[in-house]
Amino acid sequence: MQDQTNVADIMMGDVVRLEDVLSRDSVTSVCKSFFGLFGLPVRVISHEGDLLADVHRDQPLCNYLNTLGEGERECARTVSVVRDLEPDVETIVHPCFTGAVYRIVPLEYQGRPIGRFIVGPYVPAETSQPPASLLSIDAGIDAATARTNFDTMPRVREHIAKEISAHLKGVLELLLFSGHRAQLASTMQVANVRENYRELAEKNEALKTSFEKLKQLDQLKSTFLA
Secondary structure, three states: OOOHHHHHHHHOOOOOOHHHHOOHHHHHHHHHHHHHHHOOOEEEEEOOOOEEEEEOOOOHHHHHHOOOHHHHHHHHHHHHHHHHOOOOOOOEEEEOOOOOEEEEEEEEEOOEEEEEEEEEEEEEOOOOOOOHHHHOOOOOOOHHHHHHHHOOOOEEOHHHHHHHHHHHHHHHHHHHHHHHHHHHHHHHHHHHHHHHHHHHHHHHHHHHHHHHHHHHHHHHHHHHHO
C-alpha cells in the first residue's frame, strides 16, 4: 500500500519509485521478450536498489568459475559492483575479468533518474580470445576448459548492443509513462469519489441542520397557538 507521500507525489504528476507505477510482471514480460530475441541477460533495478526483473540463463563459464575459490570471489565482487553502479545520464560499460562486459543503462522519467537496467554479461564480438585476467584468476584453473566455456558466452557487436539497449530503454520508459498515467487516473478517480462523498456529507449535515430548525419553528408555532 502506498504511503501518503507517494499518493501526494502521484497526484502532483510525479513518480518517486519505479515500483509504484510498474508491476514486476509487466517488466519481467518485456525482459523475457528481450532475452528471447537477443539472448542477452537483462535485469531491471529501481533507484532504491530493488530488483524488479531478472531474466538470464546460467553461463557455463560462470558456473565453472564458481567452482574455483578465487573465481567465485571475483565473480561475486563483480556482480556486487555492477549491481550498485548508478549511471546519471550516460550508459556505463563495466568490464568483467572474464573478458565480458555489462551495460548499465539509466531509466529516466521527467528528467530524473528513477532506475536502471543491466544487459550482460556478454562478450563483445570484437574480442576473439579470453584475456589473461581470466586464465590467471585461480591457480587451479584449467585453461582449456576456460577457453571452451568462454566461447559459449553470448556475443554481440558493441554498436548493436548500444542500439538494442536504447530500444529496451525506450520500451521500459514508455511502459513507465503508461503505468504512471494509469496510476494518476486511478488516484484522481479515488480523489473525486472522496470529494463527492465530502460534498454529500456537507449537504446531509446542512439538511439535518435545516430540519432541526424547522422542528424548532414548529414547536414555537405550536406553543404560540396554544
